[in-house]
Amino acid sequence: MGFLTLQSLSKVFGDFTAVRDVDLSVAQGEFVSLLGPSGCGKTTTLQMIAGLVEPTKGTITLDGRDITREKPSRRGLGIVFQSYALFPHMTVAENVAFGLEMRKVARPERDRRVSEMLGLVHLASFAERYPRQLSGGQRQRVAIARALVIQPPVLLLDEPLSNLDAKLREEMQFELRRIQRSVGTTTIMVTHDQAEALSISDRVVVMEQGRMTQIDAPYRLYERPATAFISSFVGKMNRIEAVWRGGRAEAAGLGLPSEAASLPDGASIGVAVRPEKILLGAAGQGLFDGTVTSRFFLGSYWLFNVETPVGNVVVSLPNQGAEPVAEGALVSLGWPPESASIVAAAAGAAA
Amino acid sequence: MHKNGPIALLFHSLVVAFVLAPLVVVCLVAFTPENTLSIPTTSFSLRWFAAIFQHPDFVPSFYNSLWLATLAATISVALAVPAALAIDRYRFPGRDWLNGLFLSPLIIPHLVLGVALLRLFALIGATGSFAWLVASHVIIVTPYVMRLVMAAFTGMDRSAEQAAETLGASHWTVFRRITAPMILPGITGGWLLAFINSFDELTMSIFVTSPQTVTLPVRMYMYATESIDPMMAAVSALMIALTAGAMLVLDRAFGLDKILVGQK
Incomplete structure (x- = not known):
């Protein structure tokens, strides 16, 4: 039994089920993110x-105590x-x-704890300012x-970084993690930003249409997405429509290496490969050739769109300093079998 | 920023002149040494201001009006804040009906209201009572307070209240420490509007005041029906000066923008 447990928690608004039978157990000191698109x-x-919000069904327990119907205060x-x-x-x-005032903490101790906390978030010199005199990051x-x-047993963060600009958001991610580590508070964060969820959480919970579809460590979520939705929502993913024939995936008459699977002959499948797992080589040296149709420079890496017999494939390449292949160049693509996973075909994957 | 062209500037100046000109004329007339309403040409005189204070009725009426407006505005705020809170936050049977009831005095002509209240007060034997005069003014100023307070509730970020609640505050503490300060611009704005409306109200007051409770507008009206002399202009000039002075003090102390618009 975890420190904070949700058991078949559901919320129904009229005829709309916002949350459906959610089960989650969070350990003490853990940082868990709830990740999903808006409305999930x-x-x-x-x-x-x-x-x-009062649950329609289910229970919430905190440190062994049932708090399902307890007032927020x-x-x-x-x-x-x-x-x-x-x-x-x-x-x-x-x-x-x-909050300390509401807990009737005596003045001297209150002042001490407030200044200690402001020190922790690097705002000691802003104590006498009003919120309107602060920047977005400071307010946060x-x-x-x-x-x-x-000193709450659990810290809940609702899209805490979404109102910040990109640069600040990245800084605050690490800042948030630093603060959370130093106080050791169990934390649950809601976010729609997969990069945010992956970078600072111990575990990520993916939600789709009111259900939890995967609960995993960030790298496992990325490497082993449980559903087609997760594979496209978390990071970039190439999907190549293929057919299973003779123990391997085939598309446009080409055999595609992939992890092993036991499927009937002729089954329609998708082959999923992350852009950074694809190796770019000189023409004729990989699995198949393609033409670079566009190329984007993104600072730490390059992104290529390559037109191939199996469709458009996105490839990313770390920036090593030198300029890589130009648009219009003929290149070859390839990947090791363990980098490609077999997923359901597009028709059945409309989740 | 967009700049006004010459024609737009001319138009704006005309509008401002149209609004201000009558006030300027009244103030000028107040200083006439003549016995008729005329703009002073040769010399200025304070004789009509002196006349107000020598007149036995105007000063008590002024205090009557001041008291009446203060009480009516304050009581109406005390009623409108909880009413607006309930209407804004809760869905209950009769909610729309209640909202309509609170705003209806805006639609009913004051003349009708005056006649109706006169009849009612006669029936219950309350004719001429100051308390019932206050009650009737509360009725007509409450819609103004309701509107402003409702707007303040609608425009406020509810999550601040939720935050206070999760930090351990009771409902009453949340209201006292968070909600009330956040809607303060709406409350003060509503109070001011209510005060001005009550202080200014004539039509209904004619019916429901008695010789002991005559308000300043009623007194001025009665005086003007008998004789037109520059004393009326002097009273008007004094009221303009008082209002302008009050606005100035408020602006200096709190900032009118902050009180009425809620700008920070």
Whole structure:
């Protein structure tokens, strides 16, 4: 039994089931992300844990205590809202002190804990400012400090980085992880950004249409996506429509190496290969040849669209300094069998 | 920013002139030494201002109006805030009906309301009571407060309240520490509008005031039906000065933008 457990948790709004039979067990100190597109039920799940939305069915237990019907004010969880939800009429210090005040913590200790927490989020010199005088990243850190100062058993983050610009978002990801590590609080984060989920979580929970479809460590999620949806949602993925014939995948008359599978002859399948697993070589030296139709420079790597007999294939190549093949060049593509997985054919994969 | 062309500027100036000109004329007339309503040409005089304070009725009426408007605006805020909160936050039977009821005094002509209340007060034997005058003013100013407070509730970020709740605050504490300060611009704006409307109200008050509770507008009206002299202009000029002074103080103390618009 985990520290925080959800058991067949469901939420129905009218005739719409937002969350369907969610089971999750989170260990103490763990950082878990709920990942999915908007409308998948991840925020509703978080709000049920917070107590802001009442579950239709199921139970939530925290450290062995059933909190399913407990008021949010008694659960004592720390929550960082997407809009940060800072109190605009209070200074940074007053915002952070609010939870301690509600717990009737004596003034000297309150001041000490507030300044300690502001130090942790690097905002010590901003204590007397008002939220409107802060940048987005600073506001976000105030929201984190306010949630953590009450030493909650669980920290809930609702799309905490979505209101920040790209550069800041990346910085804050690591900042968030640093803060979480240093206080050791069990954390659940809701996000629609797969990069964010993969980079800072211990485990990622993928949600689709109200259900949890995969719970795994980030690298396993990336390497072994359980559904077609996950493989396309998490990272980039090439899908080559193929037919299983004689113990291997075939497309456009070419045999494609892939992991082993036992399928009937003539079964329609998809071969899924990540762009970075494909090896680009000189024409005639790989599995098949193709023409580079476009090329994008993305700083740390290059992205190529290659027109091949089996369709358009996306290939990425780390930037090694020198300029790689130009548009219009003839290249060969190849990959080791273990890099390609067999997935359901497109028709049946419309999840 | 977009710049105004010469024709637009001319148009704006005309609108502003149209709004301000009557006020300027009234203020000028107030300083006439003559016995008729005329713009002073040769000299200025304060005799009509002095006349107000020598008149036995105007000063008590002014205090009557001041008290009345203060009480009516305050009571109406006390009623409208919980009502607006309920209508904004909850779905209950009769909600639309209640919303309509609170706003209906805006639609009913004050004349009709005045006659109806006169009849009611006569029936219950409350004619001439100051308390019932306050009650009737509360009715007509509440829609203004409701509108502004409702707008403040609608425009506010509910997650701040949720955040306070998850930090351990009770419902009452959330309201006192978070909700009320956040809708303060709506409340102060509503109070001001209510005050001004009550202070200014004539049509209904004619019916429901008694000789002891005559308000300033009613007093001015009664005076003007008997004689037109520059004292009316002097009273008007004083009221303009008072209002402008109050606005100035409010602006200096809180910032009018912040109170009425909620800009930070």
